[in-house]
Amino acid sequence: MGVFIDKATKAVVWGITGAQGSFHTRLMLEYGTNIVAGVTPGKGGTTLHQVPVYDTVLEAKEAEGAQASIIFVPAPFAADAAFEALDAGFKVIVVITEHIPVRDAVQVMHRAEEKGAVVIGPNTPGILTVGECKLGIMPAHVFKRGVVGLASRSGTLTYEIANGLSVCGLGQSTCIGLGGDPIVGLSFIDVLREFERDEQTEAVALIGEIGGNFEELAAEFIAAEGYSKPVVAFVAGRTAPSGKRMGHAGAIIMGSSGTAASKIEAFKKAGVPVADKPSDVARLLSERLGRKT
Amino acid sequence: MDVNVLKLFEYEAKQIFAKYGLPTPRGFLAKTAKEVREFASLINAPVAVKSQILVAGRAKAGGIAFADSPAEAEKTAQQLLGKEIKGVRVQSVWVEEKVAVKRELYFSVTVDRASRCYVAIASAEGGVDIEDLARTSPEKIVKLFIDPVYGFRPHHARHIARKLGYAQNQMTDLTSIFLKHYRAAMDFDAELAEMNPLVETKDGKFVAADTRLIIDDNALYRHQEFKSRPMEEAELTPQELQAQTSGLAYVKLDGNVGIIGNGAGLVMATLDAIQLYGGRPANFLDVGGGASADMMAVALDIVLSDPNVKVLFINILGGITRCDEVANGILEAQKRVGLTKPMVIRLVGTNEEEGRRILTDAGIHVLNSMEEAAQKTVEISRIGGK
Numbered sequence: 001m002g003v004f005i006d007k008a009t010k011a012v013v014w015g016i017t018g019a020q021g022s023f024h025t026r027l028m029l030e031y032g033t034n035i036v037a038g039v040t041p042g043k044g045g046t047t048l049h050q051v052p053v054y055d056t057v058l059e060a061k062e063a064e065g066a067q068a069s070i071i072f073v074p075a076p077f078a079a080d081a082a083f084e085a086l087d088a089g090f091k092v093i094v095v096i097t098e099h100i101p102v103r104d105a106v107q108v109m110h111r112a113e114e115k116g117a118v119v120i121g122p123n124t125p126g127i128l129t130v131g132e133c134k135l136g137i138m139p140a141h142v143f144k145r146g147v148v149g150l151a152s153r154s155g156t157l158t159y160e161i162a163n164g165l166s167v168c169g170l171g172q173s174t175c176i177g178l179g180g181d182p183i184v185g186l187s188f189i190d191v192l193r194e195f196e197r198d199e200q201t202e203a204v205a206l207i208g209e210i211g212g213n214f215e216e217l218a219a220e221f222i223a224a225e226g227y228s229k230p231v232v233a234f235v236a237g238r239t240a241p242s243g244k245r246m247g248h249a250g251a252i253i254m255g256s257s258g259t260a261a262s263k264i265e266a267f268k269k270a271g272v273p274v275a276d277k278p279s280d281v282a283r284l285l286s287e288r289l290g291r292k293t
Numbered sequence: 294m295d296v297n298v299l300k301l302f303e304y305e306a307k308q309i310f311a312k313y314g315l316p317t318p319r320g321f322l323a324k325t326a327k328e329v330r331e332f333a334s335l336i337n338a339p340v341a342v343k344s345q346i347l348v349a350g351r352a353k354a355g356g357i358a359f360a361d362s363p364a365e366a367e368k369t370a371q372q373l374l375g376k377e378i379k380g381v382r383v384q385s386v387w388v389e390e391k392v393a394v395k396r397e398l399y400f401s402v403t404v405d406r407a408s409r410c411y412v413a414i415a416s417a418e419g420g421v422d423i424e425d426l427a428r429t430s431p432e433k434i435v436k437l438f439i440d441p442v443y444g445f446r447p448h449h450a451r452h453i454a455r456k457l458g459y460a461q462n463q464m465t466d467l468t469s470i471f472l473k474h475y476r477a478a479m480d481f482d483a484e485l486a487e488m489n490p491l492v493e494t495k496d497g498k499f500v501a502a503d504t505r506l507i508i509d510d511n512a513l514y515r516h517q518e519f520k521s522r523p524m525e526e527a528e529l530t531p532q533e534l535q536a537q538t539s540g541l542a543y544v545k546l547d548g549n550v551g552i553i554g555n556g557a558g559l560v561m562a563t564l565d566a567i568q569l570y571g572g573r574p575a576n577f578l579d580v581g582g583g584a585s586a587d588m589m590a591v592a593l594d595i596v597l598s599d600p601n602v603k604v605l606f607i608n609i610l611g612g613i614t615r616c617d618e619v620a621n622g623i624l625e626a627q628k629r630v631g632l633t634k635p636m637v638i639r640l641v642g643t644n645e646e647e648g649r650r651i652l653t654d655a656g657i658h659v660l661n662s663m664e665e666a667a668q669k670t671v672e673i674s675r676i677g678g679k
Contacts, residue, residue: 075514076514102511110442139642154558247557277663279664
């Protein structure tokens with residue numbers, strides 16, 4: 001169970017021979033992810049961590065029958081890697097790469113829509129269905145199989161909150177990093193829809209931050225649709241000033257839009273409890289699920 | 294280049310727009326009042342003298358003045374140059390021909406995050422804060438989402454010109470202006486390209502009287518011309534400058550609690566926790582994934598060089614990063630920088646026992662809980678008043 005990926009997922013690593021790609025391929029394999037092939041143009045025919053390497057994504061797909069792809073290539077080449085995976089018919093594409101220009105990201109998302117594919121990221125820690133499949137760079141040990149679907153716009157803060165959920169016994173079903181960039185493939189609404197259908201997921205945690213309006217839109221969606229599972233939110237950046245990027249390209253308040261206050265107010269209006277500090281997420285979810293911590 | 298958006302000065306944006314054939318008032322950049330006088334006599338008409346600073350609300354804060362003669366322009370410039378506006382010193386002014394305004398319009402191309410595409414925004418009521426207008430009178434704003442492949446076409450531009458109430462030659466003129474503006478925005482990877490106001494003059498022509506261009510800094514590798522831009526012109530504090538050259542994400546704030554952490558979301562949440570317990574963060578600093586000894590040393594150096602910092606809070610959650618490496622990094626950094634201020638460290642994650650042992654042996658107290666550590670930090674920040 002879980003969403004987007006599970007133990008049946010076969011994945012290709014784009015950029016497998018780079019420092020990042022190679023390191024995280026090893027960790028993903030250790031986690032049990034079924035990595036069937038790697039792609040690095042010019043390195044076709046070799047193997048790495050016993051995984052066969054191909055020159056093109058299409059060759060890798062035809063030979064090994066993969067459906068998912070994870071991309072670890074530098075920003076100037078990442079958009080083309082994503083286009084290649086989309087054109088090869090992949091339906092789940094995780095883009096770890098940070099610093100992709102907005103103009104490129106916009107085109108990738110447009111192509112993904114045409115192809116009916118899901119892009120996770122860019123600038124994401126990836127996605128992990130606990131105990132089944134990890135396509136990303138998250139430290140596996142903080143996660144524990146359980147009932148909370150977690151969607152987040154950041155990395156380490158996700159690990160902090162996931163760890164809290166593991167310690168209190170709730171655990172997680174699938175954890176998804178939406179990505180820290182202004183243009184990303186998945187919104188909180190997309191993920192809420194998936195979690196609603198997933199039997200393993202009993203509640204959802206949304207970890208937002210300043211910038212954009214994904215949180216406000218999610219709040220409206222939850223209220224309007226009468227969302228069937230309990231949702232708890234956290235919003236980082238209450239202290240952030242206007243006009244400054246807070247680490248993530250997407251974490252920026254423009255004028256008066258994208259503030260934490262606006263997001264928190266929207267969630268509260270929709271009846272979604274908002275945690276004041278990261279550790280409160282586990283406590284609020286336990287309360288909502290009627291469990292003792 | 295993580296923290297500061299690449300905002301261009303008005304004069305830089307105007308020069309770029311002019312190259313694309315957009316009508317802009319004839320103008321010159323001046324650094325002295327004497328130059329202003331010379332340029333004003335060259336223009337030989339009433340002029341606007343506009344301070345070149347990157348703060349919003351420049352006009353309201355007295356950053357723009359008008360003059361009818363070269364002598365008056367010189368006098369005005371004497372008052373503007375060197376003046377501090379919202380904490381920024383005016384180092385140069387743009388002198389341009391004053392525009393005879395009949396009507397002020399608004400036009401911009403920017404990124405719409407929710408729709409994942411660029412959007413053209415226009416209004417027949419320009420010259421105001423467009424966000425305010427969007428809130429109070431959304432019906433006065435025309436929005437057109439741009440298909441990233443199909444692009445912004447002449448008929449789109451005509452549609453907007455009609456919506457703003459223009460016909461015949463004026464509609465054609467506006468259409469051409471919008472199309473050129475869009476091309477400049479795309480060529481320069483603009484996050485925001487704006488004409489506000491785009492003025493309809495008394496003789497029925499259009500002029501971009503004020504312009505803004507913000508470039509996506511992730512696309513800077515395609516725009517080498519901005520790499521050589523003098524750093525001091527970006528109006529950074531010394532700490533921000535050092536962070537930028539070291540590739541660290543740093544933002545200066547006005548409190549007294551210095552903060553270092555790994556991961557943007559975690560650092561933001563750390564700042565929020567300090568505030569929640571009644572403290573005031575002095576900065577945002579994300580050392581990023583590796584958190585090596587080198588990076589830690591630079592980070593400590595930056596935060597401690599801020600004289601307002603009374604206490605330092607280091608919040609590290611080791612994932613792929615190992616806590617023992619971080620601990621050694623902190624010690625190494627401490628040796629190099631010479632730590633003189635109290636420090637609270639929270640360190641958890643991979644190899645945390647080893648990391649804690651290294652720091653405890655060196656006499657540094659390490660906490661487990663982020664909240665507990667934040668409370669402790671705030672307590673220290675309050676000792677001795679302020």
